[in-house]
Amino acid sequence: MTKLGRRPLLRNQVEEELRLLISSGAFSPGDRMPPEVEMAEKFSCNRQTLRFALEELEVEGLIERRRGSGTYITALAGESTASPMVATVLMTTGDVYGERAQLLVSHMQENGLVPTVFDMGEHRSETELREVFERLYRVGCRRLLLQIHSGPLIDYILKEGHRYDQIVWISEGTALQADLPGDLVALDFGYGYLQVLRHLWETGRRSVTLLQHIPRSGFSYHSTDGFRHALSVCGGWDRTDIFEYSRSPIGNGQNANIVAIAKRLSQPDRPDAVVCTYDWEAVMVMRAAEQAGLRIPDDLAVTGCLATPWSEECGITTLSSENEGFVHAAVELLQRRQHPDRRHTIWLRPRLIIGRSTG
DSSP states (O other), X not given: OOOOOOSOOOHHHHHHHHHHHIIIIIOOTTOBOOOHHXXXXXXXXXXXXXXXXXXXXXXXXXXXXXXXTEEEEOSOTXXXXXXXEEEEEEOOOSHHHHHHHHHHHHHHHHTTOEEEEEEGGGOOOHHHHHHHHHHHHHTTOOEEXXXXXXXXXXXXXXXXXXXXXXXXXXXXXXXXXTTSOSEEEEEOHHHHHHHHHHHHHHTTOOEEEEEEEOOOTTOOBHHHHHHHHHHHHSOOOXXXXXXXXXXXXXXXXXXXXXXXXXXHHTSTTOOSEEEESSHHHHHHHHHHHXXXXXXXXXXXXXXXXXXXXXXXXXXXXXXXXXXXXXXXHHHHHHTSOOOTTOOOEEEEOOOEEOOGGGO
């Protein structure tokens, strides 16, 4: 390639030069672009500046960067490639979330959508999220698929959600605010906990506690409402209550939680069953029960939720994660036209999976 003989270009200038090069007919969709070293020399810039420019073109859907293979043209500049784009903010790690994220991306692509995935586990600030969404908005992205957890994400949508044509939320337990725009896919905890309570009743339990993390200010949990609804249907219990913890579920926070739960399980009015909103919470309760000198399931029954591959290994009675259901329902909602004054909600009914933790 011939060096252009000019002073180094800024990133946005390199982006425009690359767009012109792609639209000039020098490449066709599927063609492999020259190596980065060669392109950096052509544009009189360093490789880092070039990579920033290539990242922008990849977000726009013009190119695809394949590890160990190179950079390939996927569309010509000026073609309509942004309309099927969906900014997708999910947890992408962990047994449940990692599998779901992979299934979602695959199913969206099979249905003609172009997901741009951001891991909410990176704890982006509202400023960082705004920069990400604004960049995608400029290239035509008008649909969002979001997992309810991030405070900055929710704050951004409360301010800017009206600009988007489609917003779909995914939630296992957190309730969606009434003023938050968008459709919803959520687990039906009322149905799930009704199965759990009936099973616990059949095994002779008569007092039950729901364990859950204290919700973020201004939010509530579907799990709380579902638990109360299930109790209203399956009544007759001697004692029922909700035990909330506030510390981090990992590291020293988890140890503090175990101590607090063990203290509750050592009291005279302790429950003979604990219902948890996650399987890892059930593991915390089982460790706390050991500290309190209780045997599982003879003295205490424990149930979890969102089954993981190690649920069976730990013998946890739990509710299914319904990843396949989340995937198909989310894509179904993304393909509908959203009514600005009406929210579509799809409730998924989890299955009860019985393990050793309840006998």
